Amino acid sequence: MAVTLVKERWQSRVGEVVLGATPEQGGTRSHTITIGGDGTLPFLQFEGTVANRPIIALEVQDVEPEWNPLVKEYFADVFNNPAAWAKKCVEEFGADVIFLKLAGANPEGANKTPEECAQVVKDVLAAVSVPLIVVGCDDTEKDNEVMAAVAEAAAGENLLIGNAEQENYKSLVAACMVHKHSIIARSPLDINICKQLNILINDMGLALNKIVIDPMIGGLGFGIEYAYSIMERARIGSLQNDKMLAMPMICNVGYEAGRAKEANASTEDFPAWGDLNDRQILWETMTATSLLQAGGSLILMRHPEAAKLVKKNIEDLMVSNA
Amino acid sequence: MIIIGERINGMFKDIGEALKNRDPKPLQYWAVKQQEGGAHYLDVNSGPAIPKEERPEAYEWMVNVIQEVSDLPLCLDSTNYDAIEAGLKVCKRPAMINSVPAEREKIERVFPMAVKYNASVIGLTMDKTGIPKNAENRLAFAMELVAAADEFGLPMEDLYIDPLILPCNVAQDHAPEVLEAIRMVKTLSNPAPKTVLGLSNVSQKAPDRPLINRTYMAMAIACGLDAAIIDANDDDLVATAATADILLNKSIYCDSYVKVFKTR
Numbered sequence: 001m002a003v004t005l006v007k008e009r010w011q012s013r014v015g016e017v018v019l020g021a022t023p024e025q026g027g028t029r030s031h032t033i034t035i036g037g038d039g040t041l042p043f044l045q046f047e048g049t050v051a052n053r054p055i056i057a058l059e060v061q062d063v064e065p066e067w068n069p070l071v072k073e074y075f076a077d078v079f080n081n082p083a084a085w086a087k088k089c090v091e092e093f094g095a096d097v098i099f100l101k102l103a104g105a106n107p108e109g110a111n112k113t114p115e116e117c118a119q120v121v122k123d124v125l126a127a128v129s130v131p132l133i134v135v136g137c138d139d140t141e142k143d144n145e146v147m148a149a150v151a152e153a154a155a156g157e158n159l160l161i162g163n164a165e166q167e168n169y170k171s172l173v174a175a176c177m178v179h180k181h182s183i184i185a186r187s188p189l190d191i192n193i194c195k196q197l198n199i200l201i202n203d204m205g206l207a208l209n210k211i212v213i214d215p216m217i218g219g220l221g222f223g224i225e226y227a228y229s230i231m232e233r234a235r236i237g238s239l240q241n242d243k244m245l246a247m248p249m250i251c252n253v254g255y256e257a258g259r260a261k262e263a264n265a266s267t268e269d270f271p272a273w274g275d276l277n278d279r280q281i282l283w284e285t286m287t288a289t290s291l292l293q294a295g296g297s298l299i300l301m302r303h304p305e306a307a308k309l310v311k312k313n314i315e316d317l318m319v320s321n322a
Numbered sequence: 323m324i325i326i327g328e329r330i331n332g333m334f335k336d337i338g339e340a341l342k343n344r345d346p347k348p349l350q351y352w353a354v355k356q357q358e359g360g361a362h363y364l365d366v367n368s369g370p371a372i373p374k375e376e377r378p379e380a381y382e383w384m385v386n387v388i389q390e391v392s393d394l395p396l397c398l399d400s401t402n403y404d405a406i407e408a409g410l411k412v413c414k415r416p417a418m419i420n421s422v423p424a425e426r427e428k429i430e431r432v433f434p435m436a437v438k439y440n441a442s443v444i445g446l447t448m449d450k451t452g453i454p455k456n457a458e459n460r461l462a463f464a465m466e467l468v469a470a471a472d473e474f475g476l477p478m479e480d481l482y483i484d485p486l487i488l489p490c491n492v493a494q495d496h497a498p499e500v501l502e503a504i505r506m507v508k509t510l511s512n513p514a515p516k517t518v519l520g521l522s523n524v525s526q527k528a529p530d531r532p533l534i535n536r537t538y539m540a541m542a543i544a545c546g547l548d549a550a551i552i553d554a555n556d557d558d559l560v561a562t563a564a565t566a567d568i569l570l571n572k573s574i575y576c577d578s579y580v581k582v583f584k585t586r
Contacts, residue, residue, distance in 0.1 A: 009479065195576035237574050244582055245574060 007047050012241035013039035014295075015209050016051070017182060017248050019097060019160055020131025026156035026180065030129035033096060035212075035297040036248030041235060042295050045320040053318050054292055056307050057133055057300050058095035059254050060085045062112065062120045063104040068264055070277055071303050082120050083127035090128045093304040094311065099133045100124055105146045106137035114149035121150050125157065133250075133300070135162040135184070144171045151175035158182060160212060160250075160298075166197050173204045184250060186214040189226050191233050191245075198244045212298065213249045219256035219263075220287040227251070231294035251291045254302030257284040285309045292317065323563040323572075323583075324363065324549035326397050326418070327356030328522060330388070332369025341371045341380060346387035353392040360564075360584035361554035363418060364388060366409065367399035378408035385409045397444075397551070403431050410439040418442045420551075421484060424463035425449050433474035442480040443471075444518055447503065453486050455495070457502035460485045464507045468515055482518040482549060483507045489526035490534060497524065497538065504545040516548040536562040543570065560584060 016037040021027025035055055040048030064079040065072070074093075078085035082100065089095040102117045104110040112120075121134055134150055136143030147161055148171060155178075162184030164172045169185070176183045185201055187194040194213060202208055213234065217227035231249055238246030257263055263283040267276045284306035288299050292314065301307045329352045332338045340348040353364055366388065372380045377400065385396060389412075397418040398409045406419055421444035422432040436443045445467035447453075447460040454460050464483045471481045485503035488496040500519070508514045519542060525534035536559045539550055543566040552559055564583035567573045576582065 009477075192575045192577075195574055195582075196578060199576060199578045199582060233574065240573075242574060244576065 005046070008040070008239075010039055010048060010239035012239055012243075012246065013037060013049065013051075014235065014238045014248060014297075015243075015246045017160075017209055017212055019055075019133075019158065019182065021156060021158040021180070025158070027158055028125060028129075029131055029157070032158070033131050038295075040239070041232075042293055043317045043321075045322040050318065050320075052297070054296060054314050055096040055298050056094075056311055056314075057097040057099035057298060058089035058093055058304070058307060059099045059101060059300060059302050060089060060124065061101045061103045062117065063110050065103065067258060067302065068280065070280055071258065074304050083123040086124045087127045089304075090130055093307060095130065095307070097131050097133060097298070098124060098128055099135075099300045101135050101137075102146060102150070103137050105142050106139055107142055108139075109137070114146045117146045118149040118153035121154050121159075125154060131160070132157070133160040133162070133184075133298075138163075140165075140168050144168070147172055148175045151179040151181055154181070155179040160184060162186060163214060164197065164201060166193050166200070169197065169201055170204065173201050173206050176210065177204070177206050182210040182212060184212050184214050185247075186216060189216050189218075189223075189230055191215075191230050191237075194230070194234065195237075195242075195244050198247065202244070208243060208247065211247045213245075213247045214252070215249055217251050217253070217256050217287075217291060219253070219258075219260045220283055220290065221262060222256065222260055224287060224290055228290065228294040231291065231296065235295035248297035249295055250298040250300065251288070251296040252300045253284060253288045253291065254300055257287040257306075258302055281305045281309070285313075289313050323543060323547070323567050324518075325361050325554050325560060325563060326363040326365050326518070326549060326551040327352075327359070327361030327554035328365050328520075328551050329356055329553070329555070330364055330384070331367040331399070332371035333367070334369075338369060338371040341368055341384075344383065346390070349384060349387050350391040353388045353394070356554040357392050357394055358584075359555040359557070360560040361394060363397045363549075364392065364394050365397040365399050365420065365551055367420075368405070374402065377402050377405035381405040381409035382412050385412045389414055403428075403435065407435055407439075410435070410441060413439070413441075416440045416442070418444060418482070420444045421446050422467075423448050423450075424466040429467070429470045429474075433470055433476055436480070437475055442482060442516075443476060444482045444484050445470075445515075447483065447485045453488065453496075455499070457485075457499045457506060460499065460503040461506045461510075464503070464515070465510060468510050471515070472511075478511055478513045478515050481515040483515050484518045484520065487519050487521070487524045487538070489528070490524055490538075491526070491528045501541060501545045504542055504547055508546040514546075517546055518549040518551065519547060521550040521552045532556055532558060535559055539563065540566050543567075 020029035037051030163186040395415040399420040447463035525531035
């Protein structure tokens, strides 16, 4: 007997956000990338539109990072040269977008000046033609100075700039509006603050299609289920026409997966856990692919081999099941 | 919760005058004002101001002038289905037809028209014999309307059952029956039809109308009310609807939820 599938009829869809700007649009990118736009839960092509494939960004820093040596091996020749590092991520490892973290701005660390940071961004822009995501060093005060300088130096490029938070969003929003960039709105695994922050940013005059949600995530084994349910709720909200939640979501997978014990404990110490190299790759891959299912549109990653696996997974999921 | 703004109605003096003189300004003023107040649909009713034979042309005109200033969908309110059809023809967004009683002849006229124009339908739980006294008889009419939706291919989510509330100062016993009817209508099919009330009727000629309106609306929303035809510029009433949505976990809380409700 034929069974008729019961299909959800959603009222709305996730908004689209464009990353980057071509010369005609006032930037220097060879192409732009559009994320979001889905009219259904992730990859349910039989129920609605899956408009744009999720994007993988590889992380680049302006100083040598404190990552696991096994990951650092891949970039050993390009530390201290973010432009070459970015180029390698795009040309060798197939990154769709570069995620540039200006960790060197940290007053407790290299304490680079805003001007030095802006120069790094310019160098990376010159080295690669893909769109850029740029965040600061997570020191609120310093980041406000640094990101203002970055936004100005890259005016018109439509960078995706972070991180705006409920207690600190005004100067970043202003910089994005004046210099034509998009913003990452970050909330601490809290759907209510997430929505409120989008409203606050929009109230200042930045359009809803210039906002990307960072719901903050937990890595596999470290609270990923909280992230999953928050993201799922935001996605369902946007499909039910909640415009203040209808933004694509960004997930900082490389950072969260990379600090899990399972991604660092040596094979000698935990022989039953298997080879660390494989484990590390799989930990980041599984974190990423789980969050793709929750609606992540923009996956920030570190390990080139994990990125490769996730890319393959995305390609498979984008084959229509309609 | 869907708010249908009631103010563009020929029963109001300014709108009645405007219709006679074909002056778009008052209609456009109230279209914008109700949208600002939080309306999601605008009810459009010529009232008795326009002679019957001129009504199709009047509805076409009303729809056009309102659409010049507002992108809200419209709720075309008339017992004259030729007038409604004339309006539907020029509606830019899927409209709502207000309304059809559970009478076969009218169902046959309205449901195919709704399907043709991708419109929703407000179905009244009454027939020529009038409004039932209790919930059970209201439900019987609702069932006829649900069956008609199925028969004519109208998606169930596009059918709004109106169990018809009467003024509480003269027909107090109807208020709890209507609440019960709303609850029962939601069990008639899956997906269930939607429900709507011409809410202001509950407080006709009572001294503190806003209090009665918002109290009854909150009670009805808890029973499953999806939409109400109300004064969209009664801020407390609209805020009550927004708050009810939050407390029923229908929309996601944020500190500015009332504002979001009004602007979505």
